[in-house]
Amino acid sequence: MRIKLNILLALLLFTITVKSQSSYSGYLGKSPITLVMYHYSDGVSLAYYAYNNYDNPITINGKLKNGELCLFEKDKNGNNIATLVFENFDDKKEEIKGTWIKSDKSKTYQISLHKDFEIYYGDNLEWTGYELLQSKSTKQHYFKTIINKEKDNFYARIAGIKIFEKKTDKLIQTIELDCQLFGIDNVSVGDYNFDGIEDFSVFEGSYAGPNTSSIYILRVPNSNQYLKSNFSGISLAFDNDSKLIYEHNQCCAGRSHMNATYKVVNNEMILIEKKCLEYNDEKEDFIETKCE
Template structure:
């Protein structure tokens, strides 16, 4: 199975002014919820029970003032629905209901907005920490989001690693990354040693090209260390234990594909192929890589 570093570019079609973080309760259980809404009504969200610190994805839609979010089980079936009536993005308090799929259990939801993460020139010059939707078995993550000066975009200036269950801060890592619409952290085994690592989205470039920073967990110390892994739109194949790179340019008429293996936590090139589109042949042809 491949672990893809390619980010869905719909995330960059940002219509809403921000993503928002809320805290409150589902029933009597304390939770944190993060959400972002798009102009077509699609809503991306996740929430975390403070007791367990394991994020739950609850994507859905916002239509005519009613926000509906769907919680899925491991097979992709809806296990619960979260409904918020009379919802508006600028509300400081939102109320709703958690309803199990068979409707035998319902819990009231009451949340207060803690902050918005805004984009562009309107972003506040204030550091915020945003819990992420991906976690390992032992740890969850918060990105540190800062805006240094007027006119600059807010950026991810670091990531904090917390222990699940105790909320103990395990590690803080300094970074300088582009702020993604809702989630910057992914989890995977990037050096194929059987230990969960994590990555932070770094930047988007021309076309579909992206980069991420890959942070590996050291099996001896248990600490996370920034790796030297680098490349464009990397994909990690745990079956073959290979890394695939794809770099596209020239409005899709040029492609560079490379394959790497991992040796002593370093990417070692196996092969690289370059393709260009031949207008006469109306197909891609292999060419010498520059």
């Protein structure tokens, strides 16, 4: 039954494809905003926007159905506080108009946006230097990934990231990267070296099964600068309570697992423990094996 379910999920994911990925700029009422949208063929739309005067990205996921795009703005408890409605929406249009509606309908604002760029895929396409606002930010900084598309490569890639100061829009730093473009959520924020200061990471790549990797970029204390760390591993998880890093690498349809635990010393990952498990058909259970 589990095998059949996995096959069904794989077929479902295969049939649901990305329809478009676009960045817009314009106005919500009288306030300048930037809005990023990522549409799937089944109508699911992932999106976020930011008021340019504040630069705090706001997630507004929703649904495109029968030509009407509805995006929902929620508070930290998941309650709907506003809806952004775009009637007769067409992702091919260069100009789109909509309405921001407060949940109690006490306030409405008109939205007018122009498409800055759209990310397409294909071997014959080529472009450089698209700057895509990211959905995650720190208290002081927001981020834009630099996206390039080379000819004869079907997918675009992240060539770097720009770090900006909120409210002033001052460019703080540019860091070169080479990462897989993973939808619109390529940046995460966290305290990766457990020093009490917000750092950020950039999704690097996906591999067999659930395995992924990221580039971890640490904030230099008492500075506006960031440093690309040497942290590396598969599917790292950071525990701020224990101040430990956990790695989990699995392969062979889940028959093989590697689990490792690290501590952080002088911004380096130090291995504490490593265990490897292999599924044994005779025992019908996992047994510990020697790690290579």
